Amino acid sequence: MGFMWLSEGIAGAFEAGAIALVVGALLCAAAHAISDRVGWRQGTAIGVSLVLTLIVAAGVDAWDLFSLSLNRMESPFVIERVLARINDPASLGMRVVFEFSGAVFGVMLGWYFSRALTASGRERDQQAPRDR
Numbered sequence: 001m002g003f004m005w006l007s008e009g010i011a012g013a014f015e016a017g018a019i020a021l022v023v024g025a026l027l028c029a030a031a032h033a034i035s036d037r038v039g040w041r042q043g044t045a046i047g048v049s050l051v052l053t054l055i056v057a058a059g060v061d062a063w064d065l066f067s068l069s070l071n072r073m074e075s076p077f078v079i080e081r082v083l084a085r086i087n088d089p090a091s092l093g094m095r096v097v098f099e100f101s102g103a104v105f106g107v108m109l110g111w112y113f114s115r116a117l118t119a120s121g122r123e124r125d126q127q128a129p130r131d132r
Helices: 010-038 042-068 076-084 089-117 119-126
Strands: none
Touching: 010 042, 010 089, 042 089
C-alpha cells in the first residue's frame, strides 16, 4: 500500500488487508452497477474489479517486493537506500499476502452484497440458465 502511517508488523498487515477489503468491495459494487450498461457478464465485472483492486490496494507493496529481486545488493549503501524507501521492509511479504487476500475477499463480499441487494441480480438468478 505504501502508506507510512500504517503500523508495523502484523498490525500493519491487518490494516493493509482491511483497506484492500474495503476497496475491493467498493470497486466490485461499482463494476456491478455499470456492468448492465456496458454489457459485461458477471465474470468480466468480477475480474475487472479484482484487477483494479490489486492495482490500487496492493500495487505499491507488490512492486516493492518484486523490485527487491531486481536490485543488485552489492554494497551496504545500496541496501540501505533501497530499504529506506519501503515502509516496514521486515514484514513486506506478509503485508502483500494480506493485501491480496483482502482484495479477493473484498471483491467476493462486494459481489455477494451487490447481487443480493439489487433487483437485476435477483431477476438474473431466477432466469433459466439457457436464457442467459
